[in-house]
Amino acid sequence: MSDQRVVRPAPISGFPEWTPRVRAVEQRWLDHIRAGFESFGFASVETPSVENLDVLMAKGETSQEVYTLHRLQADPKDESDARLGLHFDLTVPFARYVAQHFNELTFPFKRYQMQRVWRGERPQEGRFREFTQCDIDVINVDSVPLHFDAELPRIVHRVLSGLDIPAWTLNVNNRKVLQGFYEGLGVKDPITVIRAVDKLHKIGDDGVRAILVEAGLTDDQAGACLALARIRGTGADVPARVRDLGVSSPLLEEGLEELTFVMDDLADLPEGAVVADLSIARGLDYYTGTVYEASFDDDPDYGSICAGGRYEDLAGQFIRRRLPGVGISIGLTRIFAKLVAEGRIEGGRVCPTDVMVVVPDAERRREALATGELLRSRGFNTEVFHSTAKVGKQIQYASKKGIPFVWFPPFDEDGDHEVKDMGSGEQAAADPATWTPTGGPEGGPEGGTE
RNA sequence: GUGGGUGUAGCUCAGCCGGUAGAGCACUUGGUUGUGGUCCAAGAAGUCGCGGGUUCAAGUCCCGUCACUCACCCCA
Numbered sequence: 287m288s289d290q291r292v293v294r295p296a297p298i299s300g301f302p303e304w305t306p307r308v309r310a311v312e313q314r315w316l317d318h319i320r321a322g323f324e325s326f327g328f329a330s331v332e333t334p335s336v337e338n339l340d341v342l343m344a345k346g347e348t349s350q351e352v353y354t355l356h357r358l359q360a361d362p363k364d365e366s367d368a369r370l371g372l373h374f375d376l377t378v379p380f381a382r383y384v385a386q387h388f389n390e391l392t393f394p395f396k397r398y399q400m401q402r403v404w405r406g407e408r409p410q411e412g413r414f415r416e417f418t419q420c421d422i423d424v425i426n427v428d429s430v431p432l433h434f435d436a437e438l439p440r441i442v443h444r445v446l447s448g449l450d451i452p453a454w455t456l457n458v459n460n461r462k463v464l465q466g467f468y469e470g471l472g473v474k475d476p477i478t479v480i481r482a483v484d485k486l487h488k489i490g491d492d493g494v495r496a497i498l499v500e501a502g503l504t505d506d507q508a509g510a511c512l513a514l515a516r517i518r519g520t521g522a523d524v525p526a527r528v529r530d531l532g533v534s535s536p537l538l539e540e541g542l543e544e545l546t547f548v549m550d551d552l553a554d555l556p557e558g559a560v561v562a563d564l565s566i567a568r569g570l571d572y573y574t575g576t577v578y579e580a581s582f583d584d585d586p587d588y589g590s591i592c593a594g595g596r597y598e599d600l601a602g603q604f605i606r607r608r609l610p611g612v613g614i615s616i617g618l619t620r621i622f623a624k625l626v627a628e629g630r631i632e633g634g635r636v637c638p639t640d641v642m643v644v645v646p647d648a649e650r651r652r653e654a655l656a657t658g659e660l661l662r663s664r665g666f667n668t669e670v671f672h673s674t675a676k677v678g679k680q681i682q683y684a685s686k687k688g689i690p691f692v693w694f695p696p697f698d699e700d701g702d703h704e705v706k707d708m709g710s711g712e713q714a715a716a717d718p719a720t721w722t723p724t725g726g727p728e729g730g731p732e733g734g735t736e
Numbered sequence: 737g738u739g740g741g742u743g744u745a746g747c748u749c750a751g752c753c754g755g756u757a758g759a760g761c762a763c764u765u766g767g768u769u770g771u772g773g774u775c776c777a778a779g780a781a782g783u784c785g786c787g788g789g790u791u792c793a794a795g796u797c798c799c800g801u802c803a804c805u806c807a808c809c810c811c812a
Binding site: 294295296297298299351375403405407408409410411412413414417418419420580589590591592593615616617618619620621644646647676677678679680681682683684685686692694697706708711713 | 737746770771772773783785803804805806807808809810811812
């Protein structure tokens with residue numbers, strides 16, 4: 287300790303970590319989300335943290351900032367790891383996975399994947415370099431039924447509604463509507479328009495109009511694009527309002543039908559949970575049909591907490607089959623970090639222990655261990671104190687860790703076992719073979735209600 | 737990648753116009769013999785991010801650098 291050089295512990299920007307109390311809540315969230323996904327029949331898949339760079343770059347993506355892998359001790363000429371990069375999302379690895387295991391999967395293949403991903407971006411509030419995504423995708427040969435475009439928002443709604451988070455809205459749009467509308471309007475470069483319109487909520491009408499005009503659109507065209515982007519609603523009037531703009535094309539019609547189908551399918555969800563919003567575009571991703579994007583109602587600029595969409599052929603680059611899919615991803619870390627920052631994550635316990643067994647003295651250690659075993663076998667998370675410190679110290683330890691019960695094995699030959707309820711301070715004789723906790727909100731082995 | 741801010745004990749920070757560091761929390765021990773959360777007392781803990789420069793003297797001024805942080809970009 288003395289002359290040893292201490293490496294200063296420092297946080298690494300964009301790589302969040304939590305205290306046990308907070309982590310406990312995060313784990314409950316993960317369990318909840320997993321259960322939600324499985325309740326709809328999605329199967330779990332986990333892929334390696336790394337992929338071949340060829341795979342990660344397959345779609346010529348606007349080169350997400352990818353972390354590459356190399357060994358510190360690697361010979362300069364050894365490039366065996368040089369082609370590996372940490373995955374920046376879970377969709378691309380999944381596409382590769384499907385191509386890889388094509389023969390072993392049953393289609394339509396419905397999978398969920400909850401893993402960390404890495405992006406070498408500049409971190410910021412709500413934006414991390416390492417974070418956890420909870421992805422669900424459906425992939426199928428040749429075509430994916432539109433049914434799934436509606437099912438995914440339903441799943442997300444189900445899952446997020448079960449978490450205690452601020453109000454949020456899932457916005458839905460359809461790329462075909464945008465693409466078809468711009469085509470019908472005679473716009474030459476729809477991608478530019480999509481990008482500009484995507485910023486509507488941030489830079490406003492005038493900002494978007496400026497970009498559009500600069501891109502060569504006429505005032506009328508820009509106005510029409512803006513009018514389209516302003517359309518937002520849950521009712522069946524959305525298609526009519528689009529048609530009222532006087533633009534038409536076969537693709538637009540197709541998109542409107544798909545969007546209507548999705549919204550109709552979700553009509554039973556609470557009003558406003560899922561909203562058709564024609565300004566949602568989702569950057570320049572591979573999406574070709576339905577797109578999703580969710581954000582917090584009171585803080586839309588915090589960033590999307592959930593996003594996804596339909597892609598016409600994602601795995602096609604890895605296999606000579608057409609494999610379209612539709613997927614959505616919950617930005618777990620982004621959502622969770624907001625609540626942590628606001629001090630709203632307090633519920634978790636410091637440790638999972640239900641009962642801590644006191645070791646009265648060295649001679650009684652065996653009894654303490656046996657008592658611990660018995661309690662454990664009965665389903666209580668039990669720890670036996672790790673030394674023979676003063677009883678006061680032992681209880682203090684339990685207190686600090688928020689352990690609800692402290693167990694006292696007999697202090698002498700024919701004494702009784704006693705258990706102390708740390709919440710009330712009450713202590714009474716008890717039999718470790720039959721004892722069940724009473725009162726206390728945290729109660730038994732289940733530990734709280736979920 | 738571009739621009740702004742910050743960098744002193746594990747944490748949050750104080751340290752005036754340069755004179756070689758302090759508080760609160762946390763931590764350790766004690767307040768006797770088998771019982772916690774309060775209180776009291778004592779104690780341990782700092783390359784003042786790193787490197788260079790100015791100066792008799794630098795945590796304090798200057799330059800560089802790194803890290804963190806905020807905004808832009810982009811996104812979960």
